[in-house]
Amino acid sequence: MQDPSPEKMRYWEKFEKEKAEQKANGTYITRPFEHLELHYRHDHEVIRHAQFPFKTQFWLFLKGWGKWATIILIPIMALTHMTALYKLNEPAWELTKSLFIEVHSWFIGIPFICGLTGHIVVEYFPRIWLRAPKGPLWELNRRTGTVTIFDYKDFKKTGKIGEFIAPFYEFDAYIITNPDRQGLPMIGLSLAHRYSNKGMNFNDMIAPDNLAQKPCALWDFFQNFMDISRPLPDVPVHEAYRHLDPVTAEYDRQTGRDPRYWIDMDNDV
Template identity: 65%
Template sequence: MEDPKPKSMRFWEQSEKEKAEMKANGTYVPRPLEHIDLHYKYDHERFRFAQLPFRSQFWLYMKGVGKWAFIILAPITTLAHLTVMPTSVETPWDFTYDLLVNLYSWMLGIPLLCGVIGHIIVNYFPKFWFRPPKGPLWELNRRTGLVTFFDYKHFKKDGVIDEVSAPFYEFDAYIVTSPDRQGLAMNGLLLAHRYRNIRINFNNLITPDNTTQKPCALWDFLQNFMDISRPLPDIPMYEVHRHLDPVTAEHDRKTGREPRYWIDMDDDTFKTKVKEMLGRIDAIDTFGRPNLMAKHVKYVD
């Protein structure tokens, strides 16, 4: 729902216009890494997911986690320091110096150093940290109705990516519950083929949640995307593709939907729409719906 935001959509629309003008004038200079295939595809036909290799993800996490850890810990540490300092027998300067040397330099210095190093590497040395993915992990194809799993077992030896496909209607959705580092139960969505050993874990697409609402909402989204009798889900990501899907184009014509509904939306209205979506997720009724498959198959734990 929030990727891309309308503001980002307008930015890239303007960027594409400028790119077209520069190409027409013969002044266009390709952006760094622009020619690299990232193997993901989100349009009116395919929902194809790919992920950067660990080496590339490492530097991104280093930048983000280091930055936010410092931002969160700095005010907490300062408040705790000012609260405890009056009870110390040491002078304020000695008390501060001792903690700065023995505690704060580690507690705040390490996140700050990681954030700075990550920022420098990611922003100024793209050729060092960036590696494209070998290929996609999975794909849901609205046009063919197939789900494809990409297997990399033989990639190192033979350089071959095996593809296993099956119709979407042969897959069942499961809520997978696992503990986080604090032992709290976190729920994610898993798609498993009914007759073969094909499984897709969507935890890389959306992070596991402590409720079952978000995995259930993702399952609804995937079903709506694959249902060619219905229009595409009306979210910002699909706005530029809606006219290319016949069912969606006909739906938009009948309902009078504005072609630029999302891209021209102001920030406050978009925030309201996001809150409305979160409200619908919280009220989702997945487990209260009839289990139609129970009439045809027997599930064995």
């Protein structure tokens, strides 16, 4: 809920302003993949969530995993190397030096190559990795007060996406707990429909951790968003849309809220 940052908001505001001017002047050049449908939406009416397909996620994961694995392993390997050099006498070190170098090369080299490959592909070859999702996973509609869960069970056969639509008040929130590799509880949020077996979890939206504050805050956010008697949650992503929601616009008028509260804020505040 902290995204986008004020700096990114100013960047996109400037971009949209320049885009409008260029279109008016007839000088606008369409960006690559500009018309790619990502099936994602988050404004004053709808929160619609979609996931990139596996191929796209693979390259993003390769880039991130390779980078951080390399950063973490370099000091560990350096410490191991110095410890072995200190503990072993010179003849023993000479016998094991080549083995240490080979092991270190494998441990650091593999994630480094993976991270570098992922970085090059993601940054310079978007046609290889960037793919649009088949469609959204779920949608919360503030205007209609409904939740839509999209079903892809028969998508390969029929090419159609199934939809389950129900009022938001028929969904109950649950804290879900799964153990990590050390057996520690990792906590996330899920919604389940009270009168069917339909549901959804939000682990891909907010990564589970061992505290319940984030899942509870997310549930609170969803409730506030879907309550049309209250203004939109005051988060950066909603600032550009607050004047379009009647309840929010009236609330901001009465409270004197600065319409550029987030966008003009310093990133470090």
